Amino acid sequence: MASLRSSAIPVSDPASGLRITEIFYSLQGEANASGLPTVFIRLTGCPLRCSYCDTTYSFEGGERLSLEHIIETAEKYQTPYICVTGGEPLAQPNCLILLQRLCDAGFDVSLETSGALDVSRVDPRVSKVLDLKTPTSGEEHRNLISNLDHLTPRDQIKFVICNREDYEWSKQQVEQYQLQTKVSTVWFSPAFAVEKGAVGLPRLARDLAQWILDDKLPVRFQLQLHKLLWNDESGR
Numbered sequence: 001m002a003s004l005r006s007s008a009i010p011v012s013d014p015a016s017g018l019r020i021t022e023i024f025y026s027l028q029g030e031a032n033a034s035g036l037p038t039v040f041i042r043l044t045g046c047p048l049r050c051s052y053c054d055t056t057y058s059f060e061g062g063e064r065l066s067l068e069h070i071i072e073t074a075e076k077y078q079t080p081y082i083c084v085t086g087g088e089p090l091a092q093p094n095c096l097i098l099l100q101r102l103c104d105a106g107f108d109v110s111l112e113t114s115g116a117l118d119v120s121r122v123d124p125r126v127s128k129v130l131d132l133k134t135p136t137s138g139e140e141h142r143n144l145i146s147n148l149d150h151l152t153p154r155d156q157i158k159f160v161i162c163n164r165e166d167y168e169w170s171k172q173q174v175e176q177y178q179l180q181t182k183v184s185t186v187w188f189s190p191a192f193a194v195e196k197g198a199v200g201l202p203r204l205a206r207d208l209a210q211w212i213l214d215d216k217l218p219v220r221f222q223l224q225l226h227k228l229l230w231n232d233e234s235g236r
Contacts, residue, residue, distance in 0.1 A: 046087040116142040134166035180218040
């Protein structure tokens with residue numbers, strides 16, 4: 001966590017702003033807002049190291065920006081849709097204040113979070129997209145199950161699935177916690193493998209689609225639109 005923070009600027013003070021990796025404008029590639037022009041605010045830092053992470057460049061570095069500057073930058077793109085992502089956005093305490101201020105400014109705000117950090121204080125106007133970590137991620141033990149008690153019909157749950165083991169585990173979580181009753185959508189997404197600048201349909205995709213049909217699961221299948229359009233290009 002120390003790498004996220006400047007010892008000279010207390011991160012719990014709103015005036016200290018946030019460390020930001022990038023702010024960019026693109027089509028939302030997944031979840032309920034898929035296909036909508038969206039401003040992405042990518043916060044720097046993450047306490048997790050998922051095996052399939054596609055944003056490792058956000059682990060360190062970044063630039064400390066004021067909350068006012070972040071919001072003014074987002075406003076320039078003239079879209080109501082904002083996605084606060086990472087890294088793990090909630091690793092920086094001022095993320096909570098940013099979310100509140102974005103909502104106050106009239107934006108339709110979503111938060112992409114690993115589910116490893118407490119979401120109970122997230123502004124209820126925000127649509128939380130909670131990524132429950134599957135066994136292949138290597139971070140399954142970091143899932144904070146108490147977060148499920150703080151989800152609402154505005155929220156979503158995502159599983160990134162790499163193999164049959166991940167699928168069976170994810171299916172068990174859906175059944176055990178009746179996740180489809182807690183949120184608007186439960187997503188099953190096959191992990192993409194991006195190699196040498198080329199990306200294609202994940203080999204698992206067709207199998208995963210068939211497993212969902214065979215088991216009649218109350219979930220939605222998704223492919224990451226931005227991966228199909230722009231590969232793994234940052235700022236997309």
